[in-house]
Each structure stands twice: as C-alpha cells, then as structure tokens.
Amino acid sequence: MTLLSASGLTHYFTGLRAVSNFNLDLRSGELVALIGPNGAGKTTVFNLITGVYRPSEGSLTFDGHSLVGRPTHQTVNLGLARTFQNIRLFKSLTALDNLRIAQYADGAYSLVASTFHLPSFKRSEAQVRTRSLELLDAFGLADYAWAEAGSLPYGQQRRLEIARALATGPRLLLLDEPAAGMNPAEAHDLMNLILFIRREYKLTILLIEHQMQVVMGAAERILVLDFGETIAEGTPAEIQANRRVIEAYLGEEAD
Amino acid sequence: MKSFLRRHQLPLILLLAAPLTFLLPRYGIINPYLELVLKYIGINIILPVSLNLINGYMGEFSVGHAGFMAIGAYGASVITKELLPRAGAEYLFPIALLGGGLAAGVAGLAIAFPSFRTRGDYLAIVTLAFNMIVKSGLENTPAVGGPQGYMGMDKLTTLPWVYLTVIVCIYLARNVIYSRYGRGVLAIREDETAAGLVGVNTRQVKMLIFIFSAFLAGLAGGLFAHEVQFINPKSFTILKSTEMLVMVYLGGVSSLGGSILGATVFTVVLEALRPLLSWLHISPEWRLAVAPAFLIILMLTRPRGIMGNREFRFLVPADERPPRRPPDTAAAEEEVAS
Numbered sequence: 001m002t003l004l005s006a007s008g009l010t011h012y013f014t015g016l017r018a019v020s021n022f023n024l025d026l027r028s029g030e031l032v033a034l035i036g037p038n039g040a041g042k043t044t045v046f047n048l049i050t051g052v053y054r055p056s057e058g059s060l061t062f063d064g065h066s067l068v069g070r071p072t073h074q075t076v077n078l079g080l081a082r083t084f085q086n087i088r089l090f091k092s093l094t095a096l097d098n099l100r101i102a103q104y105a106d107g108a109y110s111l112v113a114s115t116f117h118l119p120s121f122k123r124s125e126a127q128v129r130t131r132s133l134e135l136l137d138a139f140g141l142a143d144y145a146w147a148e149a150g151s152l153p154y155g156q157q158r159r160l161e162i163a164r165a166l167a168t169g170p171r172l173l174l175l176d177e178p179a180a181g182m183n184p185a186e187a188h189d190l191m192n193l194i195l196f197i198r199r200e201y202k203l204t205i206l207l208i209e210h211q212m213q214v215v216m217g218a219a220e221r222i223l224v225l226d227f228g229e230t231i232a233e234g235t236p237a238e239i240q241a242n243r244r245v246i247e248a249y250l251g252e253e254a255d
Numbered sequence: 256m257k258s259f260l261r262r263h264q265l266p267l268i269l270l271l272a273a274p275l276t277f278l279l280p281r282y283g284i285i286n287p288y289l290e291l292v293l294k295y296i297g298i299n300i301i302l303p304v305s306l307n308l309i310n311g312y313m314g315e316f317s318v319g320h321a322g323f324m325a326i327g328a329y330g331a332s333v334i335t336k337e338l339l340p341r342a343g344a345e346y347l348f349p350i351a352l353l354g355g356g357l358a359a360g361v362a363g364l365a366i367a368f369p370s371f372r373t374r375g376d377y378l379a380i381v382t383l384a385f386n387m388i389v390k391s392g393l394e395n396t397p398a399v400g401g402p403q404g405y406m407g408m409d410k411l412t413t414l415p416w417v418y419l420t421v422i423v424c425i426y427l428a429r430n431v432i433y434s435r436y437g438r439g440v441l442a443i444r445e446d447e448t449a450a451g452l453v454g455v456n457t458r459q460v461k462m463l464i465f466i467f468s469a470f471l472a473g474l475a476g477g478l479f480a481h482e483v484q485f486i487n488p489k490s491f492t493i494l495k496s497t498e499m500l501v502m503v504y505l506g507g508v509s510s511l512g513g514s515i516l517g518a519t520v521f522t523v524v525l526e527a528l529r530p531l532l533s534w535l536h537i538s539p540e541w542r543l544a545v546a547p548a549f550l551i552i553l554m555l556t557r558p559r560g561i562m563g564n565r566e567f568r569f570l571v572p573a574d575e576r577p578p579r580r581p582p583d584t585a586a587a588e589e590e591v592a593s
Contacts, residue, residue, distance in 0.1 A: 050452055071458075072451035082452060090445040092564075093438075094577075100435070101442045102453040104460075107435035111463045114434035115427045121434065128435075146577035168454045 003028045003204050004049070004172055009058035011041075011048055018044045020228040022058070026172070031198060031205045033215045035239075036225035037248065042208045043085055045225070046174050049206075050082055051075045062172070077105050081170035083161045085177045085208070091150030095141060095160055098149050099132035102167035132167065139163045139193075155186055159193070166197065172204045173197075179211045187211050191218050216240070224248070265569050269422060276418040290414055291482075296522045297417035298478045301424045303502035303514035305471035308464055309378075310500070311508035312432060314444030315461070319366075319382030320472050320499050322389035323359040325491035327473025328480035329399055331355030332408050335481065341409070348411045352420065352477040359473025360466045362389075367465040371458050386493055393488040404487025405480075412482040420478060424471050425570070429511060431467060433575050440464050441509075498546045504553050507560030512567035517560065521549070 002025050009022040019041040026032055034042045047053045049060060051072040060067040062078055070078075090098050106128060109120040136142050139159045144152055149160060158178060165173055178194065179187035191214050198205055209215045215222065216236045224232040224239060226248040232239055239245055260267065280290045302324065309317045334351040335344055362385075370381045394402045431437050439460035442450035451457050480486045498521070506517020525542060532539055553560070568576060 052448060052452070071456075072448070073454050073456045076452060076454035084449070088446050088449040090442050090449070092445060093441055097438055097441070101438050101450065101455060104435050104439055104453070104455045109435075111431065111434075111436055111467065114436060115430050115467075117430055125434075164453055 001028045002026065003063055004206070005059075005061045006045075006049070007059050009045070009048060009060060010056050011044055011053060012056045018228050019048065019055075019225075022225075022228075022230060024223065026204060026206060028171075028204055029202070030221065031207065031219055032221045032223065033207045033209060033219035034223050034225060035209065035215055039227075040225040041228040042225055043176055044228075046082060046176055046206075046208065049075070049174065050080055073105070076168050076170075079169070079171035080174065081165035081168045081172070082174035083158075083165050083176055083178060085180060087157050087161055089149040089157055089161055089164070092148055094146050095136060095149050095152065096129075096132055096145045098160060098164050099135055099167045100128050102164045103128045103131065103169075106169075135163045135167055154181060155190075158182075158190065162193070162197070166201060170201075170203065172206065175205060175207045175209075177208050177210060179209060179214050182211075184211075184213070187214050190214075194218065262573075273415070273418065276414040280414055292522065292526055294412060294414060294417045294478075294482055295526075296519050297414075297421045298412075298475050298482070299502060299518040299522045300421050300515050301471055301475035301478070302499045303506060303518050304424055304428050304511060305468045305475065306499045306503050307506075307508065307510070307514050308428065308431075308440070308468040308471075310503055311510070312437065312444065313440040313461065313464060316376070316379040317382040317465075317468075318379055318493070318496050318500065319384075319386030319389075320468075321491040321493065321495035322382070322386040323362060323469040323472035324476035324479065324495065325389050325393065325486075325488070326362050327352075327355035327359040327476025328486050328491070329355075329393065329405060329476075330358035330473065331477030332405055332480045332486065333399065335408055335411065344409055345411055345413070348416060348481070349420075351411075351481075352474050355477035355480075356470045356473035359476065360470035363466040363469025364462070366469075367462040371461045371465070383493070386491075386496055390488045390492055393491075400487070402488060404485055406485040408481050408484045410481065410484055412478045417478060420474060424474060425511060425515070427467075428471065429570055429572070431464070432511070433572050436460055436463055494543060494546065497550065501546050501549045501553070504550065504558070504560050507563035507565070509564050510560075510562040510566050511570045512565070513560055513562030516562060520561075521546075 004024065004026040006022055006024040009019060010017070011019040022045060034045065036042055044053065048055045049067065051067060051070050051074070054069055062080060065078055067075055090101065106124070108124045109118065113121045133142070133145065136145055141156060141160055141163065144156065149157065152160060162178065175194065179190050182190060194205065195218060197203060207219065219236060222234065222236055222239045223230055224245050231248060232242045232245045234242070279285045302320070306317065306320050309315050331351040331354060334354045335348070339347050339351060366381060366385050370378045393399060399405045439450065439455045442455055443457055443460065447457055502517040502521045503514060505521055506515065507513030525545065528542055528545060529539065532541060
C-alpha cells in the first residue's frame with residue numbers, strides 16, 4: 001500500500017528551481033534513502049512534504065489526504081514526523097518538555113480546563129508525562145529528563161530529536177541526516193537504533209544521509225537527487241553501479 | 256496531618272493572611288495611604304503577569320496592553336453603574352470585574368485574529384495602533400463621558416478584593432503556563448517552525464494565550480477604575496503600556512515571580528519619588544519621565560531583569576519542580592567530571 005505519494009513535485013525559490021519534477025511512491029513499511037550532493041534539494045523535498053513550503057507545482061498525498069497547502073501541524077497530526085539536519089530542539093527547555101510539546105495534539109483539554117486544573121487536564125497531563133518518560137527511557141535518556149535539551153551531549157541531542165519525532169505518534173518518519181557529525185561507530189549505533197524503532201513502532205522511513213555505509217546498509221531503495229532532478233532510483237547495488245550517480249556524487253572519491 | 260500542612264503550605268499561608276487584608280485597614284493598623292499603595296501594588300502585579308505571557312513566554316512583543324486595561328476599566332464601570340444594583344454592589348463586584356475582563360478578552364481576539372495570521376513582527380505595530388484606537392474611540396463616545404472621562408463609580412476596590420483577584424490571576428496564569436498551551440508558547444518562542452513540525456497548532460496557541468492575557472489586563476482595569484472612581488481615556492495611553500513594559504523587564508521575562516517583584520519595586524519607587532521630587536522642588540510632572548527612563552537604563556544594564564527566566568519554587572506546581580538530586584550522587588558526578 002502506498003503511504004506517501006509525490007508526483008511532479010516542483011519548487012522554485014525566486015527563479016531558482018530547487019526541486020524539479022520529483023516523483024516518489026513510498027510503500028508502507030519501506031525504508032527509502034534520499035541522497036545527493038549538497039544543495040541537491042533533499043531538505044527542500046522534506047520541507048515540501050511537511051508543509052514548511054508549499055510546492056509550486058505537483059501533488060502530494062499521504063494516506064489518501066492531499067498535503068498541499070496544509071499547515072505543518074496538520075501534516076504532523078496526519079502521521080508525519082521529522083528531524084532536522086541542524087538539530088532543532090527547544091534548547092532552553094527540558095528534555096521532558098521537548099517530548100511533551102510534541103504531544104500537544106494529544107492534550108485533550110481546553111484552556112479553561114487548564115486554568116482550573118479540571119480532571120480532563122489532570123488525566124491528559126498524566127498520560128502525556130508517562131508516555132514522555134517511557135520514550136526517554138527507551139532512548140536511554142531517562143537521566144536527562146529535567147536537563148535543558150541544549151545542554152545534552154551532541155549524540156544525545158540527536159537521539160532526543162528522534163524521540164521527540166516519535167512522541168507525535170507518526171507512521172512516516174523523515175530523518176534529515178541523522179548521522180551528521182558522528183564518527184563511524186556512533187553512526188553505526190544510530191543506524192541500529194533507527195532499525196529498532198522502525199520495527200518497534202512499525203514505521204515507514206524516508207532518510208537523507210551522506211554517510212554511505214549507513215545508507216547502503218539500511219535502505220531498501222535509494223533515490224539520487226542532483227540539482228533538483230532525480231537522476232537515479234534503485235536498490236543500493238544498482239545505485240552503486242550507476243554511472244551518472246558516480247559522476248554526480250561519488251565521482252570525486254572514485255578518482 | 257503534618258504532611259498535609261507541608262503539602263499545602265502556600266494555600267494555607269494565603270488563607271491565614273486573608274483576614275488581615277480586611278482587619279488591618281479596618282482597625283487603623285495601616286493608614287489609608289499605605290492601604291492605597293498596597294492596592295496599587297496588587298493592581299500593578301496583574302499587569303506584568305498579563306503582559307509577560309506575551310512579551311516573555313511567547314517571545315512576541317505587545318506595546319498596547321493599556322488598551323485592554325481601558326476596556327476592562329470602562330466595561331466593569333458600565334456594569335457597576337448601569338447594570339448591577341447599588342445595594343450589595345460590594346459583593347457583586349467580581350461580576351463586574353469578570354465582565355470587564357471578558358470584554359478585554361474579546362478585544363484580544365479581535366487583535367490576535369489578524370495579527371497571528373502570518374508570522375513576523377506585526378504584533379507590536381498592531382497593538383500600538385490598537386492602544387491609540389481605544390483611546391480615541393473612548394474620547395469620541397459620549398455615553399462614557401468622551402474626553403471628560405467616566406465617573407461616579409463606587410469605591411468597590413477594597414484591599415480584600417485586590418488580594419483575592421491578584422491571587423486568582425497568578426494562580427490561573429501559573430496553571431496555563433504549566434499546561435500544553437504554556438509549553439506551546441515556549442516552543443514558539445524557541446523555534447516556531449519546529450513547534451509546528453512537532454504538531455503544535457501555533458496559531459491557536461498564540462490566539463488563546465493572547466486572549467487570556469487581554470482578559471487579565473481587563474481585570475486589572477476593573478480594579479483600577481473602582482479605586483480611582485474616575486477614569487478618562489488619557490489614563491490608558493502608550494505611557495501606561497510603557498509602565499507595564501518596565502514592570503515586565505524590571506522583574507524579568509518569563510517569570511511570574513519576576514512580575515510580582517517588578518510591579519512591587521516599580522510601584523514603591525514611583526511612590527517614593529513623590530516626596531523626593533517635592534523636596535527637591537522638581538515638578539511632579541517629571542514622574543512621567545521615570546518609566547521610559549527606567550526602561551532605557553534597564554535594557555542597557557540588566558536586560559534579564561531581576562528574575563529573568565527563573566522562577567520562585569513556590570510558584571511552580573509540585574510535580575513540575577525538577578527533582579532535587581541527592582547530595583551524594585551530585586558529589587560523585589563532580590568527581591567524574593574533574
């Protein structure tokens with residue numbers, strides 16, 4: 001079953017064509033990687049899918065719902081969640097609050113209920129807190145619950161950001177260079193974590209990543225972008241053998 | 256029993272202090288002037304608590320909160336003068352206050368709706384314009400006295416009512432701050448795009464908090480009107496809004512404790528200036544220059560205020576206080592660190 005479908009997706013930044021005729025059919029449960037040189041338009045694709053930008057042309061559907069023109073929080077409520085290339089935690093808030101904020105939509109109480117601490121407030125808050133603490137625990141971050149997110153070590157901030165994305169209860173997780181700035185051993189651990197949460201939470205994953213051993217080891221299918229155009233698509237083996245990809249992306253290393 | 260006392264320390268202290276607000280002025284233990292100053296401190300505490308929600312917690316910038324105070328003041332005054340029976344008015348007073356607050360809340364909705372449609376620095380401009388519109392609107396409304404002002408309200412603002420209203424306002428604000436709405440505005444302040452991308456309905460949160468903030472400012476307006484018993488549009492100009500800004504930034508942003516301290520210090524300093532200026536043979540008009548000057552000096556010397564981003568422990572709900580680490584683990588960690 002197709003979970004996310006992009007067709008003819010095109011986006012211009014004042015004259016510059018950042019993404020051009022991007023097509024993707026993401027089946028439920030797949031792990032697909034999006035690779036390409038810097039500035040190829042990978043993050044722009046994420047921003048289009050999650051509603052940060054409105055596509056200039058093309059269509060986007062998620063589980064039968066069109067995503068075009070939807071505000072970001074609605075795409076999240078439909079079941080999309082993402083992390084960011086440059087970590088975007090709420091840095092001066094606690095790790096616990098970062099996760100609780102991600103459950104905003106689960107808060108089943110009104111402003112008036114919150115002012116008077118009505119039962120609906122207490123019930124919902126207790127649930128949200130329990131779930132947050134469970135997630136922190138599952139990610140090995142329990143000791144940091146009350147620490148400012150910005151004070152966590154780099155690797156833990158990456159993990160917290162993934163936990164925060166999971167707190168929204170997604171079906172599709174968009175990971176934007178989760179292994180950036182990590183050494184091979186850390187990247188390997190992270191990949192295992194991603195594969196674990198994929199099984200555990202039955203996720204479909206779209207992954208942007210530069211570290212080739214991470215991509216080749218985990219992805220079932222790879223799309224290669226260059227200057228906004230999709231230049232190749234296939235299994236890791238096919239991509240490694242593709243001449244255009246080697247020229248555009250791996251070329252320098254092949255020399 | 257003992258644990259009950261400990262767990263409810265603050266409410267019990269506040270409850271025990273309540274009769275004092277009635278007895279002290281009644282038996283002349285505090286003189287009328289001191290009582291007046293205490294009432295002003297109370298009214299002034301509500302204002303930065305209200306404004307801090309926007310300028311502190313949300314990280315937006317409102318410069319027109321005096322407009323909401325005006326609507327609360329006029330609204331409550333019309334209710335006590337025209338709608339409520341004179342007999343028993345001193346007990347029905349909260350109805351008028353609530354009415355004034357709700358009127359201000361509706362005005363808050365009218366401001367928030369267009370302002371938060373898009374992102375950006377519109378709020379400062381819109382609230383500035385709003386403040387001026389309210390003042391001109393009142394000046395051109397003969398039914399409430401136009402530029403001459405509105406008078407004839409009973410002196411319903413007593414120390415016990417001020418005390419109660421202040422406590423209720425702080426309690427409500429605290430509860431909202433430690434709810435999904437309060438965390439929502441903090442997330443917006445930190446990173447609005449990321450807030451949306453983890454599911455926070457940013458526009459809804461901003462609108463609701465803004466309405467709530469306007470409501471609180473309206474309550475303060477109602478108290479103010481029934482203290483001075485004579486309000487006119489000039490009481491609610493940008494200068495009044497500036498005073499609120501001073502109290503917020505003096506006390507410190509994103510801190511209820513800061514707003515309480517900021518309002519108290521500001522009110523006392525302003526009162527102390529009265530005798531000081533006359534002793535120095537300086538025109539009392541100069542008091543008007545104090546608030547803006549205060550703001551400039553503050554921004555240059557201590558932009559975080561007294562309590563910036565910190566909070567008194569007693570103002571934090573018990574289950575939102577970070578657990579105190581047992582001393583032995585803290586010491587052990589320090590050893591590891593060194």
